[in-house]
Amino acid sequence: MKPLFQPSALRRTVVEMAYAGNAVHLGCAFSIVELVSALYARQMRYDLSDPDDPGRDYLVLSKGHGVMAQYACLHQLGWIERQDIDGYFHDGSRLKGLSDAHVPGCEVTSGSLGHGLSVGVGLALGASRRKAGQNCYVIVGDGEMNEGPVWEGMLFAAHAKLDNLMVIVDANGFQAMGTTDEVMALGSLRAKFSAFDFDVLEVDGHDLAAISAAMDQLMTTKNGKPKALVAKTVKGKGVSYMENINAWHYSRLNAVQYEQALRELGGA
């Protein structure tokens, strides 16, 4: 039976990891928690006993700095161990601060932004050529969409008619140095994806039921168009003092903040 991927439990794991490793990027992980939860709990096909099952659906975390949210899911799947969580960033440990393809369940090595969509397009193209019925989900950040290859990948995906590909934008409205509007205004992502010939839906990125309904609607529409889900999210979602505070891209938890975060998430 699949684990439950309950969002507050996932966030607690993120907080524990970040505190154990004195790690940053908490805000970036929190904004995608419901997205990865929906993917692992309902949307994706995978073999619990084999992360490399050739028939799996692919999850490409292109915004690799959100990886603690995925690690929390991988821990629930049993693909990474409790000691990986408690020993995060300790000397000789195996989980890095950015998505890494050597970790079971991580498809790409990202963090240098703008790589994942292209690899995801290749995976989706390979799957469609094999006619194996596999889907590929790529999570990109809205800030990441500053990168040119993202738009190259969108052109290619539409040209290759990859309706087994879904680009999920974590649209939290922030990037490292400010809001996306301040740094490099994106305008309407919905309009941009539509113009690139994607089927696109917008959704509240923290409403699990709405996310799943939107994903279902997109992926059951087999019309030769790649899919885009623009998820409106809150950077730092789930912990009061982090929500929409961009400093939690870079800040580290102190002991007081750690205890408060766990309390708010229903832990300690």
Add this chain to the structure above:
Amino acid sequence: MRSAFSKALVEAAQNDKRVLLLTGDHGYALFDEFRRSCPDQYINAGIAEQNMVGVAAGLAKAGFRPVVYGLSAFVPVRVLEQIKIDVCYEKLPVIFTGDGAGLVYSTLGTSHQSFEDIACLRAVPHIDILSPCDAHELTACMRSAFAQAGPVYMRMGKADLGAVHEALPDLECGKLLRVLDGDHPVTLVATGSMVKAAQTLGRELGASVWSAPWIKPLDTTQLSSIAAGTRAIITLEEHSVVGGLGGAVLEALAEAGPRPVLRVGIGEQFSLTCGSHAHAMREHRIDLESVRQRIAPFVAKWQAA
């Protein structure tokens, strides 16, 4: 050499349906036969090289054998980060072919000239670098590339210089191929388009000449034994003297048993004027006559030693 490339590609694709050719909207006429024989295995990825390499990585992960074709100024140099992160870190079996290496695009200028490609890739783990000198070496290189389990870069330079080898050579990982046997105390080691020049100079001097189709890895044991039998070595390449064949030979010998090495190649200079390939070679002083002059004092010194 280009028809040998096309032939080797078609042969590989016909034998293995997992072989997919990706091009960044380059290769006019070169792929006519491939497109005719294997239309479903041909992907024009558009003028978007970064995406093309990422797509190739994804295809390799999904079980395919992608061959990425581009001009060597773009593949690998423009897409170095995609090659490093998306392909090499996972040791994916992607073959990169960089055409027009060196000064081939003499009239198009700096954007299309490429003499940093070997240097860029030599520092990236897990990728082999091949640099054939004629059609025979190219055919052997392509077979070796498809036999590899990990990533390979094959550099294709000036392609119309004629044959160096009389037949298909046996290629072994990292091994130099003997082109000419001589008893001069200086030995020439060349790669790609410069093997022809080395052959001519070797005949004039009575010197041994080796071709280096496999630049990374280099077989240090073989190189050491060649070095042990000579007083000095001259390397020749249509590439920067920094980080290319000359750099690789120097680094290997510095550790294994040093010999004086003169590196003939392109120095700290972009092309300044326009003209034919021969003109560009003269401008960079790597045409046959310039090389003859450049090596003369070094040859005289070690001949007398």
